[in-house]
Amino acid sequence: MIKTMMAAAILLSAGAQVFASSDSAWNALYAKANGTCIGQSGLNTPEASAPVVFDDSVGKVAILLKGETGRSKAKTSVNLICLYDKKTGKASIEEYRWLGK
Template structure:
């Protein structure tokens, strides 16, 4: 009986550590894909990007806010990018803050 409990506890502990270790890498990979896709599609030279905002799985989207210049324009543009986790595609739209 003691051996079974020890074995189950060891398996649970090992699987928890593996899940946590791969989870961090998986999140980092998702953030890199979302940022790379959004920045690439923005056509901005060197945009500032927010930390990704991950929506729950029922939505399946990651949002990234971008700010920078497009082409030869000197005025700053604010873009919001919605990255779809399943398809890997992104949709980008310009946005303005309230009052601006």
């Protein structure tokens, strides 16, 4: 009886293991999200924040971008938020403004 209970406990604990992604997998995701967001932003020399990774139920990575659009004297500073979809590899970008500014 004790051996059976111990075997069941071992099997249950083995099934409950959590597997973490490697650092290289996270870095590859960040590089892909940054590249996609920066590429779609249309900004001249954009600056990007560190990625904000939402849990798997949301499946998104958010990146804040800032930079300038336009050429020479007609440049405009903008702040953008990019939501990168981890499953599809597509990004959605919108301009944002801080409250009160």
